[in-house]
Amino acid sequence: MFVGTGRFRLYAAVAAGSFRRFATYRIATVAGVFTNTVFGVILTYTYIALWDEKPGLGGYDQAQALTYVWLGQALLTTVAVMGGGFEDELMARIRTGDVAIDLYRPADLQAWWLAGDLGRAVFQLLARGAVPMAFGGLCFQLALPGDVLTWLAATVAVLLGVVVSFALRFLVALSAFWLLDGAGVAQMAWLASLFFSGMLLPLNVFPGALGEIARALPWSALIQVPADVFLGKHRGADLLATYAFQAGWAAVLLTAGRLLQAVATRRVVVQGG
Amino acid sequence: MAELLRHDQEGAARAAGRDEGRAGPPGPADGAPDRPLARARDGLRAYRMISAMWIRSTMAYRASFAMTALGNFAATALDFAAILLMFSQVDALGGYRLPEVAFLYGAAATSFGLADLAIGSMDRLGRRVRDGTLDTLLVRPAPVLAQVAADRFALRRLGRVTQGALILGYALIALDLTWTPLKVLLIPLMLVSGAGIFMAVFVVGGAFQFLAQDASEVQNAFTYGGNTLLQYPPSVFGKDLVRGATFLVPIAFVNWLPGLYVLGRPYPLGLPSWAAFTPPLVAVACCALAGLAWRAGLRSYRSTGS
């Protein structure tokens, strides 16, 4: 039990450190908020045109569709749809061999980086999520939930989305153990993430089988699922099933990451670091 | 600007250290600040040499180059995939059918792709200022703008140009237009001027980073954001947004004004039809203003050193 709280404190400290590190980039954060807002405005108009043409598309009315746009901008960096989290650093450490040091730390490699990524995500949700969302809410007719419970439920879904996103990027980063240059894999990964997360267009709008496949893949846990929870599409038992979907993917992918990590660790140890 | 592009394509072949044959003693005329033409020539020459070096650098990792070029192609194709998905649900967007939207998309993407290929690394300027490596460029006998523009020159960005050109090609086949010589002429004019306007945006963004080194993302709002805006017809957007894109940051001249003329549709702001032929002038004016902004930015760096 004592060891348990010690560990928890360690990871809390890692997360807090990561939060503070991202908080030091003030100008970059302001610049990012500006860019998210500009993209939000552009996408808003295209969605208005689309929903004007076909009201009720994907089961959303226009206000819900616009809410989806601004939610996407708010979550873009939080769930790291296009990367930009810890993975670049971890890949660099693997390439230079510094990762050997991490492996001998009295902390678990995966948990260590997960804690850091959660710290980053919380900062970006607050700093880069809030302002574009507020801007969108002031300038356009959005369908914001009226009850606190939905806000809370959506926050949980976002956090689960961050964990799924982390697990995916952890797998990408570990590929650097086997590939000389991981940039190609990282790029493919964020392409898949951009397309299948619902960032580009709600997955409900994808036609037929493509839509069904996209909604079943882990990336949908990043944007589509949190957005639907926020829009009140999942309530009661359905909400629990939605969480189970996210948590299930998180568990599968984190386990895969652990297995890969074990193989990689053996490799590092055999090569003598 | 087109010359800028042509030169760097030849660059790889020339990088093998071929004799220039015009080496002369450094005279007072060399790089004298009062000779803009000589400076432009010097700049193009430096740009060509440095970009050739970067091409050779990336060719050291061929497999990675192939993969990132493909990725660049795929990444830009996703934009269009979103448009196709929209048209899987509707027949028109803002009153425009798919081939028309594809035409606007292809024109914007090709112009933007050319600008991105030529000087897409301008957004790294802030990083160079921060880590001090900009100083190593300032002690070389070549214009800094040319050196920064050629920095990290990446042929993989041809992926974006290719994707844009393919969509444009599809649109030209799918569109049912009555072609006039003027419209045919307007297409290459539009692409080249559009690239020029986007390049000016890149340079202004770079100049801005002299003042705010961490603000490279602001540039993305105008470059990538502008590109996204132009991929849809202006009728989709609010009047104020169209006005801003026409008169404030005149990216509407990249493809909206000339493109709508080709498509035979009226421009929302009621501009006269000859405005469709002004993009070359707008591009020249933008580049001149961007040059001034760059000079001001560099001067500020050299006086503050930050």
Add this chain to the structure above:
Amino acid sequence: MDTALDPDPAPAPDPDFIALDGIEKVFDVRKKTGFLRRERHQVRAVDGITFRVPRGEMVGYIGPNGAGKSTTIKMLTGILTPSGGRLRVAGIDPARERTRLARRIGVVFGQRTTLWWDLPLIDSYRLMHRMYRIPDRRYAENLDRCVQLLDLGDLLDVPVRQLSLGQRMRGDIAAALLHDPEVLYLDEPTIGLDVVSKAKVRGFLRDLNAESGTTVLLTTHDLTDIEQLCKRVMVIDHGRLMYDGPLAGLHEVGESERTLVVDLERELPPLDVESARVVKVEGPRQWLAFPAAASAAPLVAAIAARYPLVDLSVREPDIEAVIAKMYADRASS
């Protein structure tokens, strides 16, 4: 080496080759005082510096971090524009004619390589050849000489990323010299190098200066660099020139002491001699401090006459200590 890296024809003597008159550099610094609040105040990084460096001299430019060293070098190379004063290098105003000056100077930034990371060393040199428009014959001669003297023969076809720090520094120095610069600025040229590489770099610089008359200005933290290379030293702190003169004179200014280390036949109580005091005893070895200006000979004779002396050596004072003492003296006076 009878051939050297000099510009033809042989340079005429020029006492004002590098000339600074009351050079100032003032920065506006904005300090954070709250989340988005900033307070502006001015920092005088260089505060009225005047000096001359004649053509062909090799000068050390030293001082603590943040003293204004790099700011001065940046103004001399045309990177930064001075806020006040007059500055000429080879008759050129660096701020106004940066690119013209660039052809006549060479710059080596100790910690930032200008070489192409992923390409063989020779490729970077070919770029210099073309960018500086070096005549083919000159380029071939200069490259040959640098390769020979800096021992680069086996490295030319190696990608720069695979070079050791010392090899890369030698590569960078060669890159800065291919266009026959009349002035060479070196910013921490031996930082992080091993002993052998340091010796190689120093030997090369000494020969370069002696044989081709290249004017060299070097900043360093390694005082051995200065001791072995520069007859003249300039010390800067808080943007002001604190000392400009020969290295030996720096000791006098600092009123420093030299140390005589004597090995005796057996352990003895601290020696009792005039004009020196024992600062440390360790078995049969003792350390005696004496004024730097005084000669060691009479002291040694006095000790030899009275004590069983086995061996001895004289240690020069640590320059950093000298400078520190100099600052302390100024502050207290």
